[in-house]
Amino acid sequence: MSWRILLEDLNIAWAQHRGGQPSRCRRPGRRLPVGFAAEPVRAPPDVVATAEVWRQVAATPARCPRAP
Template sequence: MDARECLHKVDALSDEALTQARSRLNPAAGAMLSALWVASANRLVLMIHHLAVDGVSWRILVEDLNLGWAQHHSGQPVVLPATGTSFARWSALLVEHARRPDVVGTVEAWRQVATTPAALPALHPVVDTFAAAGHLSASLDTETTRMLLGAVPAAFHAGSTTSC
């Protein structure tokens, strides 16, 4: 797909422009990104399908875009920080790890987990809708909140937004 097909210029940001941008997302056809350049505000609006970016990656992407824009805007060459492990390298390491004898030895336990019936009933599309959804609100004490935002993510080598 030609990246230029993803970008559309608009004079002003409107609900109609956003709806049209969203309608151009089409994962089946490979259209995972839709962008608007709002000329009157010198703003870029990006819509990326969730199959292409998750919340953690989105924050990294926004940080890189902000850095690149600031560098470009001040006349500097755009130089982004070095990336971590590439997807190709990560997937090769994953295959290598999966072939280790200690990992292969756990396959039966994982098969048993996969065949265990779900604890909750399956969703029924006719009745399990947004309109039928309820609302639950809860308050946590200070110590529980501190644990959920600090000790729990630390124990699992995660951020506070990834442990929930």
């Protein structure tokens, strides 16, 4: 997840909302190349302890919020 891309998407959705258009999320992007996934990752124990929570967050489908 890139904050730059997230903020850009939020700005686009807000502009669409302000313009009276329905907000549309763009399709998810491509994943990292396989070579990146093969790199070993070493995280501190406190970070590893939160892994299951983040797996659940990642498994939740993303939806654009509706305007009130």
